[in-house]
Amino acid sequence: MFRTLKPFEYFEPKTIKEAVDILSTHDSGTKILAGGVDLVPRLRKRQIHPEYMVNIQQAKEMNGTIEDTAEGLRIGALASLRSIELSPLVHKNYFVLHEAIASIASTQVKTQGTAVGNLCVATPASDVAPALLVLNANFRVVGPSGEKIVPVENFYLGVGKTVLQDNEIIVEILLPKLQPKTGGAFLKLVRTAADIAKVNAAVILTMIDDTCSDVRIAVGSVAPTVLRVKKAEEILKGQKVEPKLIEAAAKTAAEEVKPISDLRSTAEYRRETTLVLVRRTLSAALERAKA
Amino acid sequence: MKKEVVNLTINDTPYELLVEPQVTLNELLREQLDLTGTKISCAAGECGACTVLIDGKPMLSCCTLAATVKGKNITTIEGLAKNGELHPLQKAFVEHGAIQCGFCSPGMILTAKALLDENPNPTREEVKSYLAGNLCRCTGYVKIIDAVLAAASQMNKGGK
Numbered sequence A: 001m002f003r004t005l006k007p008f009e010y011f012e013p014k015t016i017k018e019a020v021d022i023l024s025t026h027d028s029g030t031k032i033l034a035g036g037v038d039l040v041p042r043l044r045k046r047q048i049h050p051e052y053m054v055n056i057q058q059a060k061e062m063n064g065t066i067e068d069t070a071e072g073l074r075i076g077a078l079a080s081l082r083s084i085e086l087s088p089l090v091h092k093n094y095f096v097l098h099e100a101i102a103s104i105a106s107t108q109v110k111t112q113g114t115a116v117g118n119l120c121v122a123t124p125a126s127d128v129a130p131a132l133l134v135l136n137a138n139f140r141v142v143g144p145s146g147e148k149i150v151p152v153e154n155f156y157l158g159v160g161k162t163v164l165q166d167n168e169i170i171v172e173i174l175l176p177k178l179q180p181k182t183g184g185a186f187l188k189l190v191r192t193a194a195d196i197a198k199v200n201a202a203v204i205l206t207m208i209d210d211t212c213s214d215v216r217i218a219v220g221s222v223a224p225t226v227l228r229v230k231k232a233e234e235i236l237k238g239q240k241v242e243p244k245l246i247e248a249a250a251k252t253a254a255e256e257v258k259p260i261s262d263l264r265s266t267a268e269y270r271r272e273t274t275l276v277l278v279r280r281t282l283s284a285a286l287e288r289a290k291a
Numbered sequence B: 001m002k003k004e005v006v007n008l009t010i011n012d013t014p015y016e017l018l019v020e021p022q023v024t025l026n027e028l029l030r031e032q033l034d035l036t037g038t039k040i041s042c043a044a045g046e047c048g049a050c051t052v053l054i055d056g057k058p059m060l061s062c063c064t065l066a067a068t069v070k071g072k073n074i075t076t077i078e079g080l081a082k083n084g085e086l087h088p089l090q091k092a093f094v095e096h097g098a099i100q101c102g103f104c105s106p107g108m109i110l111t112a113k114a115l116l117d118e119n120p121n122p123t124r125e126e127v128k129s130y131l132a133g134n135l136c137r138c139t140g141y142v143k144i145i146d147a148v149l150a151a152a153s154q155m156n157k158g159g160k
């Protein structure tokens, strides 16, 4: 096992523009550094070999502020997982995100690691990604040709792959406002509390009287990327939500996933438990939407 | 590679250091400054043995580049005892037999300190969940949790 890291050139840009310029000049072999929780062990294990490391924490436009705006909640890209978990705004209005982060065990990982770093790693086992998917979150991204909005839904291309170019920086996460009578829930299945998910699921459900007016369901660790199970969603939309319908939606969700077998679970087990987690998150979200 | 000038405070002592960018905070403490109380075990963020407090918050020194802690205030296990007197958490760990091989203890105690600074009166469940990122392979946690709760009540009584 290696203890030390290989040398690289280190940059601490003072503005985002400067950061993008550095990333664009050295257009290969660059890495953006945030909390380092994922990146530094990967460097140590020689899984990646960047020549240029760009620490974005000192850029003056970067911050970890969590604030309400007219369009919804704004979370600065430097926000640690723990600051989001503890944010009263997140707890009150986006409980599913609170629940997802609360399921991550290590205080240190959550104190040092950012939500954006977690998402950029693009592991299908992320607990943050399903919550952001059902919340219809967007990223504000800055690159050489300016600024753009990227929906989290279009962000993932595969295991470890996102639509971001090496010289594009996520500046903030934007969570749109939710409708009244909306409930959310997150659940995950793990071997031990500190392990990553065998399967996880997040739900957002909006009710008008007894009818489901809108629903989004996302599952993780059961496909190369976190996944919206849209056929399952269609079963519920516009319908009276009863246990039988929840069961039918959960069954459909289990048919939509594409799990693999690995050291954490077999594909078969993952498919079975997708059904259980989707059923349970839907039921919990329904209770919360009615409350 | 160009070295970075890092000004920082470690256990109330200011330092100005020259470090290579690929040097982690863990290596800086252990190898450059001989502060070997901070351990390294899994070197991947899983075990918490390398935990130090950065501006009072528990962080993983094995996952932190030294160049990124300019201007920060670092507390390591060496900084807890004052004037030769152990910190109440250290005393409680000794009294409750919460230390066996001792390898996890510095990280465990610093994480516990961060907890008690945030929440001076935690429940048993709160202690367990806050310490979830610190692994111990000897004592089995019960004594560790007992020690943290005992230290909390000692400190709330104004004990030092």
Ligand SMILES: Cc1cc2nc3c(=O)[nH]c(=O)nc-3n(C[C@H](O)[C@H](O)[C@H](O)COP(=O)(O)OP(=O)(O)OC[C@H]3O[C@@H](n4cnc5c(N)ncnc54)[C@H](O)[C@@H]3O)c2cc1C
Pocket (backbone or CB within 6 Å): A031, A032, A033, A034, A035, A036, A037, A038, A039, A040, A056, A077, A081, A103, A104, A105, A106, A109, A112, A113, A114, A115, A116, A117, A118, A120, A121, A125, A126, A127, A128, A164, A168, A169, A170, A171, A194, A195, A196, A197, B044, B045, B046, B047
């Ligand atoms: C012991 C342990 C347990 C864990 N358990 C869980 C768990 O249960 N559930 C879970 O979901 N996760 C878990 N994680 C993952 C953890 O949440 C992430 O590793 C961490 O949040 C990464 O964030 P960071 O800020 O440290 O990112 P870094 O390591 O700094 O960066 C990670 C990646 O993101 C890119 N990046 C970072 N910020 C930006 C930006 N603003 N713009 C563009 N690219 C950027 C970097 O270039 C890099 O590729 C665990 C990790 C560890 C070590």
